[in-house]
Amino acid sequence: MDQIDWDNLGFNVVETKSMFTATCKQGETWQKGGLVPYGKIELSPAAGVLNYGQGCFEGTKAFRTVNNRVVLFRIDLNAKRMAISTKRLCIPQMDTTFFINAVKETVLDNIDYVPPLNKGTLYVRPIVWGTSPAIGVKPVEEYTFMIFVSPVGPYFKDGVRPLNLKINKDYHRAAPKGIGNAKAIGNYSASLYPLTEAKSEGYDEVLYLDAKDDTFLEEVGSANLFLIKDGKLITPKLRGSILDGVTRDSVMKIAKAKLELDPIEADITLKELYNSDEVFCTGTAVSVTPVGSIADEDGVHSLSDGKIGLYTRKLKEILVGIQREEVKDDFGWLFPLK
Ligand SMILES: Cc1ncc(COP(=O)(O)O)c(C=O)c1O
Structure with missing residues (x-):
């Protein structure tokens, strides 16, 4: 793990240990998937997401608490919203339990990247997109779901000013x-x-x-x-x-x-x-x-x-x-x- 300057976290991408990945075809359900080392992905230039924007995501955080625990906050609501977003974008509707388990697994594997109390939080970004190629406008056949995380500080660069x-x-x-x-x-x-x-x-x-x-x-x-x-x-x-x-x-x-x-x-x-x-x-x-x-x-x-x-x-x-x-x-x- 590279040394992280916990005192100067911004709202930027910091590479971590691992990311979650799963795939699903139209008409099937999201299941299994697992962790892979954090890294780049390969994609067809004709992928549905690149050409027709068939993709949606979530944003949540893991917090370190005064009891030195790591907690997620209302992840059930993010899971419900992901189900709504996937349905609207003709992506196989994501099951809420599958989503929550995947987020938990990803955060646990990257727990060392949750900033110390008062230094920041671990931003969690689940994202799903149409992977297979399409040249005509239509929902594609296959989808990829990934979750990556990044330790973050304040969203606005001067912190808390109005x-x-x-x-x-x-x-x-x-x-x-x-x-x-x-x-x-x-x-x-x-x-x-x-x-x-x-x-x-x-x-x-x-x-x-x-x-x-x-x-x-x-x-x-x-x-x-x-x-x-x-x-x-x-x-x-x-x-x-x-x-x-x-x-x-x-x-x-x-x-x-x-x-x-x-x-x-x-x-x-x-x-x-x-x-x-x-x-x-x-x-x-x-x-x-x-x-x-x-x-x-x-x-x-x-x-x-x-x-x-x-x-x-x-x-x-x-x-x-x-x-x-x-x-x-x-x-x-x-x-x-x-
Ligand atoms: C457009 C938009 N509105 C509102 C919100 C706030 O939603 P939430 O409180 O679930 O993060 C977000 C995300 O942070 C957003 O991207």
Whole structure:
């Protein structure tokens, strides 16, 4: 194992010991598979994934806890979402138990790469794609599933400062009735151009509006969005084009059970966003990250004086506390591995 600089982890790929791989044909079920040394793969230039984007993935993390255990967080929800994504992309629907066992096996074999407490987490990336060749547009015959892992630090390079988001009405992330609610690879390729443009102008991420009316908030390129107004926690209603985030669900449950904040799923306008008391985004990679400003065609709107709001801080503390076993896991969300 190469020496890893645990004190300076970014959100980058670090090669680890092994990766999981399995294959499945149309009409069959996912089974067996196993670990192979981490490395490159061979692929036909005509592979379904390369030509028609037939691929989807998941993102989850393994955490080292204060009890020096390694735990997965709500992996059952990632497994369910993988089943939804595979079905939508005409990939043999992945069985949830198969998925969970494969993730556990991969993390256990790479346990030495789970960063020490306070240094980071082990990001886990299950990915599945159409392997066999196709020249006409159709679902291909054979599929490959892999899981690789990488020790990571904060997603945004300056760590925990509030984010500056950009709304750009020239682009949408996902269409209604499209594949926005699946974790399809194509959703991310669509977001690269607006993201690159926003970053070159000094913003951290893009905040997308709904593709039908350009009126309601959807989500950030890699995270869900929340606002707090008058003691209510409000997040965009899932209307088919928004990803149903594991962290989104967790934050709503924590808010209700621990902070007496009523979670509401609604259509949210920009006016409501700018009038809110606190804004933050949620995701496996970003955890709970406050939003300090939002720029649109009318200029920059500052939020919460650019500071982390009280509720945002509490929600983050409880979520991270559960993941680190500092706060009791009343919800039964942890899957201990070791
Ligand atoms: C587009 C998008 N929305 C939301 C999320 C948050 O989902 P989760 O909390 O399951 O990580 C992600 C992934 O992190 C994402 O890629």
